[in-house]
Amino acid sequence: MPFIQEILGCKSISVVGLEKNTGKTECLNYILRRLPSSGLTVAVSSAGTDGERVDMVTGTSKPEIFLREGILFSTSEKYYRERRLTSEILSVSRKGTSTGRIVTARVLTGGKILLSGHPATEDLKKWIEDVSVSHGADLSIIDGALSRLSIASPAVTEGMVLATGAALSASMDTLVRKTAYTASLIAIPATEIRIDKRGDMPSKGLWRVENDGTMNALEHESSLTAGSILPEEVKGAAAIYASGAVTDRFLNQMQTLLVKEGIQLIVRDFTRIFASQGHFNSFIRSGGVIKVVNRSKLIAICANPVSPEGFILDSSKLCGLLGDATGLPVYDIMKSDYEA
Amino acid sequence: MKLKTILDLPCGMRFIFSEMEFASSFSGQVLLDSVMNTTPAAIEGSYNELREFLSLYQTSGGSATLEKCRAALLDLRDIRNTLTALESGKVPDDVELFEIKNLALISEKVREILAPVNLKSVNFPDLADVVSLLDPEGHGIPSFYIYDSFDSKLSELRKKIRNSGDESGAILAECLIIEARVREMLGNRLKGSVFGLREALMSLAKADILISKSILTKKLNLTIPEIATGINKYSSVFNPEISAILSRENKTFQKVNIELDLNKPTILTGANMGGKSVVLKTLALSQFLFQFGFGVPAASAEITPVEEIHYSPGDLQDMTRGLSSFAAEMKMADRLIKNSAHGHKILALLDEPARTTNPQEGTALVTSLLNILNGRPVFVLVATHYNVKAKGCARIRVKGLEEGKMNYELIEAGESAPPREAVNIALSLGIDREWLDEAIRVMDEQNKE
Numbered sequence: 001m002p003f004i005q006e007i008l009g010c011k012s013i014s015v016v017g018l019e020k021n022t023g024k025t026e027c028l029n030y031i032l033r034r035l036p037s038s039g040l041t042v043a044v045s046s047a048g049t050d051g052e053r054v055d056m057v058t059g060t061s062k063p064e065i066f067l068r069e070g071i072l073f074s075t076s077e078k079y080y081r082e083r084r085l086t087s088e089i090l091s092v093s094r095k096g097t098s099t100g101r102i103v104t105a106r107v108l109t110g111g112k113i114l115l116s117g118h119p120a121t122e123d124l125k126k127w128i129e130d131v132s133v134s135h136g137a138d139l140s141i142i143d144g145a146l147s148r149l150s151i152a153s154p155a156v157t158e159g160m161v162l163a164t165g166a167a168l169s170a171s172m173d174t175l176v177r178k179t180a181y182t183a184s185l186i187a188i189p190a191t192e193i194r195i196d197k198r199g200d201m202p203s204k205g206l207w208r209v210e211n212d213g214t215m216n217a218l219e220h221e222s223s224l225t226a227g228s229i230l231p232e233e234v235k236g237a238a239a240i241y242a243s244g245a246v247t248d249r250f251l252n253q254m255q256t257l258l259v260k261e262g263i264q265l266i267v268r269d270f271t272r273i274f275a276s277q278g279h280f281n282s283f284i285r286s287g288g289v290i291k292v293v294n295r296s297k298l299i300a301i302c303a304n305p306v307s308p309e310g311f312i313l314d315s316s317k318l319c320g321l322l323g324d325a326t327g328l329p330v331y332d333i334m335k336s337d338y339e340a
Numbered sequence: 341m342k343l344k345t346i347l348d349l350p351c352g353m354r355f356i357f358s359e360m361e362f363a364s365s366f367s368g369q370v371l372l373d374s375v376m377n378t379t380p381a382a383i384e385g386s387y388n389e390l391r392e393f394l395s396l397y398q399t400s401g402g403s404a405t406l407e408k409c410r411a412a413l414l415d416l417r418d419i420r421n422t423l424t425a426l427e428s429g430k431v432p433d434d435v436e437l438f439e440i441k442n443l444a445l446i447s448e449k450v451r452e453i454l455a456p457v458n459l460k461s462v463n464f465p466d467l468a469d470v471v472s473l474l475d476p477e478g479h480g481i482p483s484f485y486i487y488d489s490f491d492s493k494l495s496e497l498r499k500k501i502r503n504s505g506d507e508s509g510a511i512l513a514e515c516l517i518i519e520a521r522v523r524e525m526l527g528n529r530l531k532g533s534v535f536g537l538r539e540a541l542m543s544l545a546k547a548d549i550l551i552s553k554s555i556l557t558k559k560l561n562l563t564i565p566e567i568a569t570g571i572n573k574y575s576s577v578f579n580p581e582i583s584a585i586l587s588r589e590n591k592t593f594q595k596v597n598i599e600l601d602l603n604k605p606t607i608l609t610g611a612n613m614g615g616k617s618v619v620l621k622t623l624a625l626s627q628f629l630f631q632f633g634f635g636v637p638a639a640s641a642e643i644t645p646v647e648e649i650h651y652s653p654g655d656l657q658d659m660t661r662g663l664s665s666f667a668a669e670m671k672m673a674d675r676l677i678k679n680s681a682h683g684h685k686i687l688a689l690l691d692e693p694a695r696t697t698n699p700q701e702g703t704a705l706v707t708s709l710l711n712i713l714n715g716r717p718v719f720v721l722v723a724t725h726y727n728v729k730a731k732g733c734a735r736i737r738v739k740g741l742e743e744g745k746m747n748y749e750l751i752e753a754g755e756s757a758p759p760r761e762a763v764n765i766a767l768s769l770g771i772d773r774e775w776l777d778e779a780i781r782v783m784d785e786q787n788k789e
């Protein structure tokens with residue numbers, strides 16, 4: 001399987017689903033099954049709660065994550081108690097989540113587990129660092145979420161695998177279009193400005209970024225009040241950093257404000273962009289430049305032709321169309337007859 | 341009174357706390373929950389402990405030993421709830437057993453590090469039994485699971501899962517039953533060690549606090565004072581927070597000497613901007629530091645333990661209780677009068693009491709307060725601009741402006757009215773000349789009258 005080779009080239013990857021039931025967990029299991037079983041320490045965790053045995057929304061059964069011997073994982077105390085494998089606790093976090101503190105453990109005899117994880121992006125980042133430094137993980141895998149209100153962004157990982165499928169839309173055209181749009185957002189290049197961020201990027205407000213990378217707050221609380229920014233306030237800036245959500249309205253306002261001046265718009269990562277495809281394209285076509293701070297390389301797309309309601313799309317046609325639209329390798333992991 | 345209740349008084353305890361570097365945040369919590377010493381014996385006990393750690397910290401070998409201790413304490417967690425649950429008979433889960441093992445390992449490690457220096461102030465119980473129970477394979481690392489060696493059947497079943505899988509989950513189910521039995525056995529055996537574990541937890545926090553206090557003493561140039569009876573005497577006292585701000589601006593804090601007598605109130609007068617409020621603030625802070633077993637910011641000091649410290653920083657406005665600053669001040673003075681009448685030993689530091697009312701009544705209120713407190717077991721220092729004519733009070737004042745520069749030194753003052761320097765100081769601030777000239781004219785007229 002070629003994309004396993006690509007994954008092995010990364011120190012961290014995330015597997016994100018475009019919608020619930022698009023086969024993200026299957027995809028994760030699929031990758032875990034195919035990673036070499038010796039000579040590579042793998043760590044797995046999740047951004048937000050995941051791995052419900054039965055889907056909380058649609059009531060369909062969901063495959064649990066199967067972890068084999070030697071894999072490191074982190075999950076919350078509640079799910080750790082419910083694990084169906086033998087594992088050795090290595091550390092317990094200080095910070096708690098709604099389902100308890102995060103337990104990091106090593107699998108001793110393989111089995112199934114529910115993963116639940118880090119509530120914020122910074123925790124996720126720190127986890128990747130910790131499992132690598134303290135516990136010797138060579139590859140960290142994050143079970144990510146896009147469709148839910150997840151504060152933790154999976155874009156902190158080097159690589160990303162996108163799971164899409166019939167659950168997103170019953171119309172193949174819509175499914176392909178939506179997936180291609182997300183893929184194009186993930187592909188937004190990282191900014192070339194070396195931002196002097198002194199630690200983490202600010203989590204609030206709009207910021208002027210100068211050519212030398214220094215940042216100064218604009219007197220506007222959020223991207224929602226950006227309409228009142230005057231052209232003088234942004235004149236001469238190299239970029240504007242928007243910490244919050246990039247909506248249609250915000251993008252329109254930025255279009256009139258930034259494009260003429262050749263100022264780029266920087267966001268933390270692609271998950272901040274909530275604008276519709278039409279508005280986004282219009283921004284780009286008018287000459288707008290949008291860049292990110294954290295960028296993950298999109299390695300492959302996994303497509304699940306089966307929807308939770310029961311209808312099935314034509315697998316090879318779906319994979320073909322998605323491949324054409326995104327230029328990325330596309331796999332139907334349910335078929336799983338690819339070469340390893 | 342707990343340390344956390346005075347953290348946000350405007351005397352600067354928050355600064356002291358934020359300057360402390362605890363290895364474990366749990367130690368900080370324990371310190372915040374500690375109760376103020378009020379007896380000489382308790383304070384002496386605290387200082388003996390600090391002296392022991394401080395003298396160790398001041399030797400190069402000793403400070404290396406304490407650094408090793410701090411490194412071991414980094415992973416110390418608050419597991420008091422786990423211990424209480426264990427005591428009450430709850431079967432611990434793996435996370436709790438991990439925590440207990442972690443605590444026992446840290447305690448044993450710190451005990452080993454400190455064994456050669458033989459400290460009297462901290463005592464670590466022998467937890468070797470707990471370690472060997474929870475680390476049956478002797479790895480000595482803080483990780484935990486229900487080890488194969490707890491039950492011979494476990495290793496067999498787990499081998500089976502490893503070799504041929506467990507599609508139906510039946511073998512795992514069997515394992516889980518054995519694991520539950522092992523946890524129950526561990527819980528029962530650990531129950532007898534709860535006392536020792538709790539002692540270890542609190543001793544580790546205490547060691548962390550004493551190391552942090554020692555580091556702080558050196559960092560802020562603090563001194564362990566003498567415990568006195570009936571006198572509060574500081575030489576070269578300084579405010580650590582203001583001192584730190586000044587040194588960032590390449591300025592130095594002018595240290596002052598001050599002495600207060602029990603039973604004899606002291607009136608502090610002096611110009612605006614003469615540092616009266618800083619003196620009160622610093623004395624309040626020093627008294628708290630003394631009674632919580634910290635070094636105090638002075639070259640040397642003799643301090644008398646008190647039962648209550650009443651510090652009124654001047655603007656006591658308490659919006660949350662709907663009190664104006666006048667009302668809040670009156671309530672505080674009222675408490676002072678009542679409690680001192682009951683013989684409570686008190687330090688009262690009042691910054692310009694009754695300043696928000698008219699000078700005539702204000703002067704009367706302050707004078708009568710001092711008349712009443714005179715002779716009671718109270719250290720009173722009142723900073724005021726009023727011409728207070730209370731009998732039997734000691735009087736000191738800020739030396740004041742000297743060639744346009746403020747001299748903050750505290751000197752004895754006579755019975756006469758405090759010097760009027762407000763206009764001079766306003767002049768030095770560059771305030772509108774026309775206004776100040778007019779003020780001088782009005783004052784001259786008043787003097788003629």
